[in-house]
Amino acid sequence: MTADPRDQFGPAASRYLTSDVHSDAESLRALAVLLGPGLGRVLDLATGAGHVAYAVAPEAAEVVALDLTPEMLEVTQAEALRRGFAHVLTQLGDAQALPFPDGHFNVVTCRLAPHHFPDVPRFLAEAHRVLTPGGRLLVVDTVGSEDPEADEALDAIERARDPSHVRDLPVSTWARLLDGAGFKTLLSETRLKRIGLTEWLERMSVPAETQEKVREAIQGATGTLRDLLRPEPDTFHLPELTVLAERLPGPVVRP
């Protein structure tokens, strides 16, 4: 049974505001550049500490930042105001059952979160539903391996660190699901992200014993998993997918 992400992210909320991986200024700027100007109405799903919401805010008419965790929304609301973004609104809700009418948003973003979703097809169907035809979906997430064994081993490591982790989907699965949900992929890019092992473990307050097991699993990885993680002393790598897709015209599919 997967743990409730709120139990993981409630206590960790303020750490996500300053975490290197989540606040990485360069990757956030790259997302803003990728989306371009004149974004209209933007919905940022599983906003966490709101990093994507702030990155798109200068080019958006309205940003709704949605999260499952009230503590995260408090952090986001305060930070949005501190940055002078009065048009960033926060809302408590589930990315798999969005509390918005059809066709309201021009852009939907979701960064470093789908690996927590029990039902990714439902998230994609909901993103499709709330987007205007021609609207765009931007997803950034850690991806799994096309090799089933390495894929499973990576998820086991992720779950040991964060019991609310569900699954890092392989790129091929993302392509298939996006296609099935009525999206046309405009861009799909995978990069290797360098992760500081200690910071990564401590952000989730992983107990010492589990930390040791996770360290061993990463440092001692063999074969395809080792090629994927490329472990070094206190660092390793995770593949991260950025995909931009257009919502094709066509009926709203009720999930």
Added chain:
Amino acid sequence: MIDPTLLPLLACPRCDDRPPLADEGAWLRCTVCHWRYRVEDGIPNLLPDEALPPDENDER
């Protein structure tokens, strides 16, 4: 009090057609299924699993 720019774009996540919600102070009520969504510190909780039944006497 709910952000006045937010209320018009909120919809019931329990209903397939995502009908609008009516502001009744302590909660927002779906205009179709009449289930209620608690408002705490001005933030409506629109998690479908945490919705309250239509009748106040029916509360879980």
